[in-house]
Amino acid sequence: MIFKFFRQYQLWFSLYLALVATFLVTFWLYRLPMMIFLNSLLFSGTIFLLVMLYAFFCFWKTLRDIQDLDNRSGQAQFSRPLEQAFWDKHNQTLDTLYKEQEVIYQETDHLKNLVKMWSHQIKVPLASLDLMAQTGSLWNII
Known part of the structure; x- marks a missing residue:
């Protein structure tokens, strides 16, 4: 399931890595202190990790709801418009x-x-x- 999650959010991971690489090159070219870069990387990485944990929880819940559709009767409760459109x-x-x-x-x-x-x-x-x-x-x- 983790591979499905990475595939679903691969754009976000790629964007984060591109931003980190861009800031690393900027700090290196302007000879800025790398300690500031590492601190900001740690801070933004922590925020990114928390957001990705929340996204993983939502992804897991949605995937579980889709897999359990046969076991339940009634309408599935999807929170995102794309999921609801797919269900319809x-x-x-x-x-x-x-x-x-x-x-x-x-x-x-x-x-x-x-x-x-x-x-x-x-x-x-x-x-x-x-x-x-x-x-x-x-x-x-x-």
Whole structure:
């Protein structure tokens, strides 16, 4: 799950690393004291870590909600508009699939009834031909 989180927020991690690299180059080019840079890096890194822990908790909660959708009945409670839009599209797709499945079941039932009716109607002439062949009266007709 941690790899999914890093993949989801890879832009933020890349941006933070780019900012750190930019500030490091700036401090090095202007020959500013590196202790100030390290202190600011520690401070901003701590804030970034706290924000990422909160983001990880939200990500974990959302992922758990998505995985538990089958175990619950009712509407999922998503907090972000993108998640809610995905959920709505998912439900719309499921409704379409259920309607298509119902049409397929109706067609299958219709075909079963047709085969059942046809087999019943064809049994009578075949049974009469079999009876006529057994009694020998079939050759009298021909």
